[in-house]
Amino acid sequence: MRRKKIDKFQEEIGISFKNPDLLSHALIHSSYANERKMAKERNNERLEFLGDAVLELVTSTYLYQTYEKEPEGKLTKLRASLVCEPTLAMCARDISLGSYLLLSKGEDMTGGRERDSILSDAFEAVIGAIYLDQGLEAARQFIEVHLLKDVENKVLFFDAKTYLQEIIQGEGGEPLSYVLVKEEGPDHQKEFTVEARLGDKVIGRGTGRSKKSAQQHAAYEALKQYKK
């Protein structure tokens, strides 16, 4: 059963592991290990420790080579906006990482699969597993495809609402608004859906665990359209 799921995840990320146990290890959240009274080193935190360092090197190298004329301060700022919990959680969602995680019953019931901190940590653990099993170059490619290829947009994400406002002001025309169109789930696991609208026209739609996050997603989706 678990084997099947790991195989499916390997397909999802397009990497075939020599040792699939490593990938499996990357998906064990500490809550699950605790619930099963597994030894501490069996959860994914050691791999996260390693993956975090891989991510840092790959991202730093990329920024160093891409922004040749920027001083160190700018590179550090760019790296911080790429290697941060919400961005990594977004990357994790892109590969449906949440659905492959092993969580305790408690974490699972309170929305752990969608929690930024858990997703971001597990994404790093997966990077650690790829690095150990396939080497740095494979890890670099993975990070490039899932995080860096879209670097401008990813960096934009946090300022999406501000950027969108600026573009729209520049164009004149209808005013921008964010409209909450859906709110589902029990109190501890709410999901909000927000539309970004120009007058009546929907220009982006996003979901999130808070209204603010849903608005950010909606603005980001709208921006992507504008950039095309």
Place this chain on the structure above:
Amino acid sequence: MRRKKIDKFQEEIGISFKNPDLLSHALIHSSYANERKMAKERNNERLEFLGDAVLELVTSTYLYQTYEKEPEGKLTKLRASLVCEPTLAMCARDISLGSYLLLSKGEDMTGGRERDSILSDAFEAVIGAIYLDQGLEAARQFIEVHLLKDVENKVLFFDAKTYLQEIIQGEGGEPLSYVLVKEEGPDHQKEFTVEARLGDKVIGRGTGRSKKSAQQHAAYEALKQYKK
């Protein structure tokens, strides 16, 4: 003149650069670049940015593989004691890095060549240069030789006085003391020499820019003897 110095430094570290300019770049402190009105990206901070990430990955990988049963928290703690200013400054001193640095006149006159922060940053910049010129494996070897080969001792360094006290208490015998035996240099550039003694017997001798640091060095030297 400068070329000769760079050649000598390459000999010192046992690495022959394809592009010696990179190594030269790693030795330009921001104070020197400012004094000469060089562009910001010409100082060694971008290489330090990169070297820091290389150091983090190499150290993390080493710790992950060496301490297979330790939880993430322990690895993080060990890494912090290895990749920290005083330890890196110590490694920099082992390769006489200070004497190869380009500093502003002001920094030079106020003891910049011996300052932990400057040495530690330049050590990382050198690692960044090795990584770019020679690849990750060469950088790993450099870090292994200059930082990790002596990991137990390096981690010991900060607790050297405590450890030494414990060993000596365990043995019974003469009491341990630290005696200031020399104090040289002008006020802004003092160097202290301290001996660790057991009764009258000198068991370690260390120098430093403060009495505390000289005592730590002396205790550390004494510990190295005990470990043999």
